Amino acid sequence: QKEVEQDPGPLSVPEGAIVSLNCTYSNSAFQYFMWYRQYSRKGPELLMYTYSSGNKEDGRFTAQVDKSSKYISLFIRDSQPSDSATYLCAMSWGNAGKSTFGDGTTLTVKP
């Protein structure tokens, strides 16, 4: 069983929709939870970062972490065609520096 499981997608939504992207994990030592966005032919870039449980909001994006359920989510409100990308969840613990990634969910937002 993988340490990090991500809803596979692909996901196609109309512009303006609310998008929910989800990951589950098995390693209770994870403390740092991240979402990366990867555009086609580019490297991933950090989009959202959360330490431990709770919510974090940044504009149209909200990251949620529920450590009791070992479940994390990324919500995108008022989705735009420019949000079309692959979204990767990632997790790490302590100062180890290594991150474990989900397999990614490819999102297409149609105008």
Add this chain to the structure above:
Amino acid sequence: DADVTQTPRNRITKTGKRIMLECSQTKGHDRMYWYRQDPGLGLRLIYYSFDVKDINKGEISDGYSVSRQAQAKFSLSLESAIPNQTALYFCATSDHRPGRISGELFFGEGSRLTVL
């Protein structure tokens, strides 16, 4: 200019050939990583280095080797390439000084390798 530069960006080679992928960074970060990305399999860690004298295997190091020539340079070698090493390879760096986001990775733009 990119902060994390990978060369070559694309390479086609034949089974059995030796291949080197190079990575250089201008971010001044101490930690560097090589990841492999396959469709539907996310990013998997091949090797990582916390400083010039520290090299560590990741989850899929078999068939690969690395060299940390300087703080800013980290190269990945395939001694005898095989078709199932066809993938997109990413170099990444991270900064673990106080005040930085722990675990945040800064990626290059990737090197697409095809082994025939």
